[in-house]
C-alpha cells in the first residue's frame with residue numbers, strides 16, 4: 001500500500017486490484033444492501049481502511065502551508081483570491097491508492113499537531129469528532145504569526161449506489177487572514193465516488209462542484225471536478241472559473257488535473273498553477289503516542305493501525321471493534337443518565353461548528369500563546 005504521507009500517489013495508476021478473497025467479502029456485504037443505503041451504519045471490511053483517522057487525514061491540506069502564507073503577502077486582492085483557491089487545490093493529490101477511507105472517528109476523539117517553519121514561525125491544528133450520529137468532524141488550523149486562521153466542519157454522507165458508493169461532503173471551510181478584517185473565504189467541497197465495487201478495478205474519483213467565495217472581495221471560483229465518462233474524458237480533471245460575483249465577469253479559467261498539473265488562463269495566456277508532482281510535503285509534528293491522551297487519534301487507534309500495517313485483517317477487525325464497543329458503551333451510559341455530550345474544542349454556530357477560543361489577541365505573539373495553550377493545554381473534560 002502506498003504510504004499516504006511520504007509517498008502520495010500522484011497521477012499515473014490510481015487503481016487497485018482487489019484480491020479475490022476481498023472481492024467476495026465486498027460482494028457478500030453488498031448483497032445485504034439496497035441502493036441508497038446509508039453506508040455509515042454498515043461495518044466496512046478493514047481492507048478498505050487507510051491506516052489513520054479522518055481527523056488526521058484533514059491535515060493533508062496543511063502540507064503546503066507556504067501557499068496560504070504567501071497568499072497573505074499579496075497586496076492585490078484578486079491575486080490573493082487566486083492564491084487562496086490554489087491553496088484549496090493543493091491538498092487533493094495526497095491520497096492512498098485505490099479505494100481507501102480513513103477511520104470514522106469516535107465521539108470525543110481528537111487529533112493535535114503543529115508545524116514549524118524556516119523563519120521560526122509556527123502553526124497549530126486541532127480536530128475533534130463533535131457528533132457521531134450523524135458523523136461530524138470539526139477542525140481548526142492557525143498560524144498567528146502569519147495571520148492565518150482556518151475553521152472547518154465536515155459531514156460526510158455515504159450512499160451505496162450499485163457499482164459505486166458516493167460520499168457527499170457537506171460542511172464548510174472558512175479561511176481568514178486575521179490582519180484583514182472581514183476578508184473571509186467560504187469554501188465548499190466536491191463529493192467523492194468509490195467506483196468498481198462489484199466489478200472492474202476499484203478507484204476513487206472526486207466529482208461535482210466545489211466553490212471558493214469571498215463576498216468582501218466580490219470574487220467567487222466555481223470548480224467543477226470532472227468524473228471520467230465511459231469512453232471520453234480523463235481522470236481527476238478540473239474546470240474552474242474565477243468571476244466577479246456582482247457582474248459575473250470571468251477573470252481566470254482553471255484547467256488540468258488536481259493529481260498532476262493544474263493551469264490558470266488569463267486573457268488567453270495559460271500558466272502552470274499548481275504542480276502536484278513537484279510539490280514538497282511540509283512534515284507535521286505530533287506528540288509521541290505515550291504522551292497522547294487516551295482518545296487522541298493515534299493512541300486511540302494504535303492497535304488497529306499496527307494490525308493494518310502487518311495486513312492482519314482478523315486482528316484489525318477485532319481491535320477496531322474494541323474501540324467502537326467502548327465508545328457505544330460510553331454513549332449508552334451517558335444517554336441513560338440524560339447527559340449530553342459537550343465537545344471540548346468546538347461549539348455549534350449557525351448550521352456548523354466553530355472554535356470555542358474567543359477574543360484572540362491582534363498581537364501575534366500573544367495570540368500564539370493563546371492558541372497553543374488552547375490546543376495543547378485545554379484540560380480534558382471530566383469523564
Ligand SMILES: CC(C)CCC[C@@H](C)[C@H]1CC[C@H]2[C@@H]3CC=C4C[C@@H](O)CC[C@]4(C)[C@H]3CC[C@]12C
Pocket residue numbers: 054057058061088091100101102150152154156167169173189192194
Ligand atoms: C482547506 C481544507 C482544510 C480542506 C479540508 C478538506 C477535507 C475535509 C477533505 C479532503 C479529502 C477528503 C477525503 C477524501 C476521500 C474520502 C474517502 C471517502 O470514502 C470518505 C470521505 C473521504 C475520507 C474524504 C473526507 C473529507 C476530506 C478529508
